[in-house]
Amino acid sequence: MIERRAAVLTADGVGNNETTQNRLYDLQRYVSAHMNTDMGKGIYLESAYNRDYNALLVKASNDSNSNGNIYKKAQDVCAPQFDFYSSAYLQCTLNELAKYPASASLINSVNLSPSAYLHVFSSPLWSSDFAGWSLVVCVVILIMIIARLTSVGILELLLRYQYKSI
Secondary structure: OHHHHHHHHHHHHHOOHHHHHHHHHHHHHHHHHOOOOOOOOOEEOHHHHHHHHHHHHHHHHOOOOOOOOHHHHHHHHHHHHOOOOOHHHHHHHHHHHHOOOOOHHHHHHHOOOHHHHEEOOOOOOOOOOHHHHHHHHHHHHHHHHHHHHHHHHHHHHHHHHHHHOO
8 A cells, every 4th residue: 555655746746647546556456455455644735736736826916906917926025935845835925915905706716625635545345355355264263262161151050050969
């Protein structure tokens, strides 16, 4: 699973959406077929999010506005303050955009849901691989041990009851 997760992150970094989707599909098939494959909090496609956000920002910055290119102005103010994309950078950009009376459709076009870039797959409780059959064998052995201990206990009680009268 770790190799498949790394392949997804590598494909996301390259930027080929079709390859990324194929690697995600491989990861999903593996996780859904094997027990105990824990995705944790899932896998987040950060590079894809950043590409899509920047594309929306460029698209929005090309629109005309009476104040000029307010997105370019916001980037000029916020980009030197931050080395990489973060929520603080986004908040700075939104604060700078709020200073200018822009149309609501442009501001809404820059909002992008990060949850769309989070992928979480769940593993089955049981699968028909070595681990699954080992679990079945262990449960059967445990049932046999419990049945054996119960029968020995009942037999001992019967013998005590039978020989108590002698």
